[in-house]
Amino acid sequence: MSAARRARILIVDDDPIRTRGIRQLIEGFLYVDAVIACTSTDVYVATGRTAPDIALLGPAPLPDEDRTAFTRLQTLTAGGRFVTFDSSTRSRITPHSMSAGLSGFLPSGATPGDFDRALASVLAGFTYFPRDVTTELADYRRRFPELSLREQEVLDELAGGLSNHQIGKSLGIKETTVKMYVTRILAKLGVESRLQAGLKARGLCPLT
Secondary structure, eight states: OOOOEEEEEEEOOSSSHHHHHHHHHTTTTTTTTEEEEEOOHHHHHHHHOOOSSSSEEESSOSOOOOHHHHHHHHHHTSSOOOESSSSSGGGSSSSHHTTTTEEEOTTTOOOHHHHHHHHHHTTOOBBBOOOOHHHHOOOOOOOOSOOOHHHHHHHHHHTTTOOHHHHHHHHHHHHHHHHHHHHHHHHTTTOOOOOHHHHHHTOOOOOO
16 A cells, blocks of 8 residues: 655554564555654653654553643644554543544554555545444544534543643643533533533433
8 A cells, every 4th residue: 555655653662572573564665764663751752853754652651641642742743643553552542632643543463454554544644443443432422412522522531530730731721721611511411510521421320
Protein backbone atom coordinates (compact mmCIF):
# COMPACT_ATOMS: atom_id res chain seq x y z
CA MET A 1 0.00 0.00 0.00
CA SER A 2 1.29 3.48 -0.74
CA ALA A 3 0.70 6.93 0.72
CA ALA A 4 0.88 10.42 -0.74
CA ARG A 5 4.06 11.43 1.08
CA ARG A 6 7.01 9.99 2.95
CA ALA A 7 6.79 10.16 6.71
CA ARG A 8 8.79 10.14 9.90
CA ILE A 9 7.57 7.50 12.36
CA LEU A 10 8.36 7.47 16.09
CA ILE A 11 8.02 4.15 17.94
CA VAL A 12 7.38 4.60 21.67
CA ASP A 13 7.82 1.28 23.46
CA ASP A 14 9.70 -0.10 26.47
CA ASP A 15 10.24 -3.57 24.97
CA PRO A 16 13.49 -3.46 22.93
CA ILE A 17 12.83 -6.73 21.14
CA ARG A 18 9.36 -5.72 20.01
CA THR A 19 10.64 -2.27 19.07
CA ARG A 20 13.34 -3.80 16.89
CA GLY A 21 10.83 -6.01 15.11
CA ILE A 22 8.37 -3.19 14.43
CA ARG A 23 11.19 -0.93 13.27
CA GLN A 24 12.48 -3.48 10.78
CA LEU A 25 8.94 -3.98 9.53
CA ILE A 26 7.97 -0.38 8.88
CA GLU A 27 11.38 0.65 7.53
CA GLY A 28 10.44 -1.47 4.53
CA PHE A 29 7.32 0.57 3.71
CA LEU A 30 7.97 2.77 0.67
CA TYR A 31 6.25 5.81 2.18
CA VAL A 32 8.38 5.79 5.35
CA ASP A 33 11.29 8.24 5.32
CA ALA A 34 12.73 7.62 8.79
CA VAL A 35 11.99 5.53 11.88
CA ILE A 36 13.00 6.70 15.35
CA ALA A 37 12.49 4.80 18.60
CA CYS A 38 12.36 5.82 22.26
CA THR A 39 11.06 4.58 25.59
CA SER A 40 7.90 5.94 27.19
CA THR A 41 10.00 7.91 29.69
CA ASP A 42 11.67 9.85 26.86
CA VAL A 43 8.56 10.32 24.73
CA TYR A 44 8.22 14.09 25.16
CA VAL A 45 11.88 14.84 24.46
CA ALA A 46 11.96 12.51 21.46
CA THR A 47 8.69 13.87 20.07
CA GLY A 48 9.83 17.47 20.38
CA ARG A 49 13.19 16.69 18.78
CA THR A 50 11.98 14.58 15.85
CA ALA A 51 8.51 16.04 15.12
CA PRO A 52 7.15 12.72 13.79
CA ASP A 53 4.22 12.53 11.42
CA ILE A 54 2.96 9.52 13.37
CA ALA A 55 3.87 8.25 16.84
CA LEU A 56 3.29 4.53 17.41
CA LEU A 57 2.49 4.19 21.11
CA GLY A 58 3.12 0.88 22.83
CA PRO A 59 1.39 -0.46 25.95
CA ALA A 60 3.68 1.15 28.56
CA PRO A 61 2.07 4.02 30.51
CA LEU A 62 3.06 7.47 29.28
CA PRO A 63 4.39 10.16 31.65
CA ASP A 64 1.65 12.00 33.51
CA GLU A 65 -1.72 10.54 32.58
CA ASP A 66 -2.61 9.19 29.16
CA ARG A 67 -5.43 11.74 28.96
CA THR A 68 -3.09 14.72 29.33
CA ALA A 69 -0.31 13.03 27.37
CA PHE A 70 -2.23 13.10 24.08
CA THR A 71 -2.84 16.83 24.38
CA ARG A 72 0.83 17.50 25.16
CA LEU A 73 2.05 15.25 22.36
CA GLN A 74 -0.22 16.92 19.84
CA THR A 75 1.21 20.29 20.84
CA LEU A 76 4.79 19.02 20.46
CA THR A 77 4.08 17.61 17.01
CA ALA A 78 2.06 20.63 15.87
CA GLY A 79 -0.94 18.45 15.13
CA GLY A 80 0.70 15.05 14.67
CA ARG A 81 -1.25 11.84 14.81
CA PHE A 82 -0.98 8.74 16.97
CA VAL A 83 -1.56 5.02 16.60
CA THR A 84 -1.60 2.71 19.63
CA PHE A 85 -0.69 -0.97 19.52
CA ASP A 86 -1.20 -3.96 21.83
CA SER A 87 -4.52 -4.87 23.42
CA SER A 88 -3.65 -3.19 26.71
CA THR A 89 -3.90 0.24 25.03
CA ARG A 90 -7.60 -0.27 24.33
CA SER A 91 -8.45 1.93 27.33
CA ARG A 92 -6.79 4.88 25.58
CA ILE A 93 -9.48 4.99 22.92
CA THR A 94 -11.91 7.67 24.12
CA PRO A 95 -13.68 10.62 22.48
CA HIS A 96 -11.07 12.93 23.97
CA SER A 97 -8.01 10.96 22.85
CA MET A 98 -9.43 10.75 19.34
CA SER A 99 -10.01 14.50 19.20
CA ALA A 100 -6.42 14.95 20.46
CA GLY A 101 -4.92 13.02 17.56
CA LEU A 102 -5.44 9.32 18.27
CA SER A 103 -6.13 7.98 14.79
CA GLY A 104 -5.53 4.25 14.90
CA PHE A 105 -5.34 1.09 16.97
CA LEU A 106 -3.47 -2.16 16.24
CA PRO A 107 -4.38 -5.08 18.52
CA SER A 108 -2.08 -7.90 19.57
CA GLY A 109 -1.50 -10.20 16.64
CA ALA A 110 -1.63 -7.43 14.04
CA THR A 111 0.02 -8.54 10.79
CA PRO A 112 2.56 -6.61 8.71
CA GLY A 113 -0.32 -5.86 6.35
CA ASP A 114 -2.30 -4.39 9.25
CA PHE A 115 0.58 -2.07 10.13
CA ASP A 116 0.88 -1.04 6.49
CA ARG A 117 -2.82 -0.30 6.15
CA ALA A 118 -2.97 1.54 9.46
CA LEU A 119 -0.01 3.83 8.82
CA ALA A 120 -0.95 4.53 5.20
CA SER A 121 -4.55 5.29 6.17
CA VAL A 122 -3.54 7.68 8.95
CA LEU A 123 -1.02 9.46 6.71
CA ALA A 124 -3.76 9.91 4.13
CA GLY A 125 -5.94 11.63 6.73
CA PHE A 126 -8.15 8.70 7.71
CA THR A 127 -8.47 6.63 10.87
CA TYR A 128 -7.84 2.94 11.40
CA PHE A 129 -9.81 1.23 14.16
CA PRO A 130 -11.33 -2.25 14.43
CA ARG A 131 -15.05 -2.29 13.70
CA ASP A 132 -15.99 -3.07 17.30
CA VAL A 133 -14.12 0.01 18.52
CA THR A 134 -15.77 2.40 16.06
CA THR A 135 -19.16 0.88 16.88
CA GLU A 136 -18.51 1.38 20.60
CA LEU A 137 -17.59 5.04 20.11
CA ALA A 138 -20.60 5.63 17.88
CA ASP A 139 -22.84 4.06 20.52
CA TYR A 140 -21.30 6.34 23.15
CA ARG A 141 -22.22 9.41 21.11
CA ARG A 142 -25.69 8.09 20.37
CA ARG A 143 -26.32 7.59 24.10
CA PHE A 144 -25.87 11.31 24.69
CA PRO A 145 -27.04 13.08 21.51
CA GLU A 146 -27.98 16.12 23.59
CA LEU A 147 -24.31 16.82 24.36
CA SER A 148 -21.98 18.72 22.05
CA LEU A 149 -18.64 17.12 21.12
CA ARG A 150 -16.82 19.26 23.69
CA GLU A 151 -19.37 18.36 26.36
CA GLN A 152 -18.89 14.68 25.54
CA GLU A 153 -15.14 15.14 25.98
CA VAL A 154 -15.63 16.83 29.35
CA LEU A 155 -18.01 14.06 30.43
CA ASP A 156 -15.47 11.42 29.42
CA GLU A 157 -12.79 13.14 31.53
CA LEU A 158 -15.21 13.58 34.43
CA ALA A 159 -16.12 9.90 34.29
CA GLY A 160 -12.43 9.10 34.59
CA GLY A 161 -12.34 10.84 37.97
CA LEU A 162 -10.51 14.00 36.89
CA SER A 163 -11.04 17.28 38.74
CA ASN A 164 -12.05 20.47 36.94
CA HIS A 165 -8.43 21.62 37.07
CA GLN A 166 -7.18 18.35 35.55
CA ILE A 167 -9.88 18.40 32.87
CA GLY A 168 -8.93 21.95 31.92
CA LYS A 169 -5.27 20.98 31.65
CA SER A 170 -6.11 17.89 29.61
CA LEU A 171 -8.40 19.69 27.15
CA GLY A 172 -6.45 22.94 27.04
CA ILE A 173 -9.26 25.12 28.40
CA LYS A 174 -9.72 27.30 31.50
CA GLU A 175 -11.01 25.77 34.72
CA THR A 176 -13.88 28.26 34.74
CA THR A 177 -14.85 27.03 31.28
CA VAL A 178 -14.81 23.45 32.54
CA LYS A 179 -17.17 24.43 35.37
CA MET A 180 -19.55 25.92 32.81
CA TYR A 181 -19.49 22.72 30.76
CA VAL A 182 -20.04 20.55 33.86
CA THR A 183 -23.08 22.65 34.80
CA ARG A 184 -24.50 22.20 31.29
CA ILE A 185 -23.80 18.46 31.33
CA LEU A 186 -25.57 17.93 34.67
CA ALA A 187 -28.60 19.84 33.40
CA LYS A 188 -28.76 18.04 30.06
CA LEU A 189 -28.34 14.59 31.64
CA GLY A 190 -30.86 15.36 34.37
CA VAL A 191 -28.51 14.48 37.22
CA GLU A 192 -27.57 16.36 40.39
CA SER A 193 -23.90 15.56 40.86
CA ARG A 194 -20.62 14.80 39.09
CA LEU A 195 -20.76 11.30 40.54
CA GLN A 196 -24.16 10.63 38.98
CA ALA A 197 -22.95 12.03 35.64
CA GLY A 198 -19.87 9.80 35.76
CA LEU A 199 -21.94 6.73 36.58
CA LYS A 200 -24.33 7.56 33.76
CA ALA A 201 -21.42 7.93 31.32
CA ARG A 202 -20.19 4.49 32.33
CA GLY A 203 -23.62 2.95 31.97
CA LEU A 204 -23.88 2.26 35.69
CA CYS A 205 -27.15 4.11 36.23
CA PRO A 206 -30.29 4.47 34.10
CA LEU A 207 -30.14 6.83 31.12
CA THR A 208 -33.66 8.08 31.83
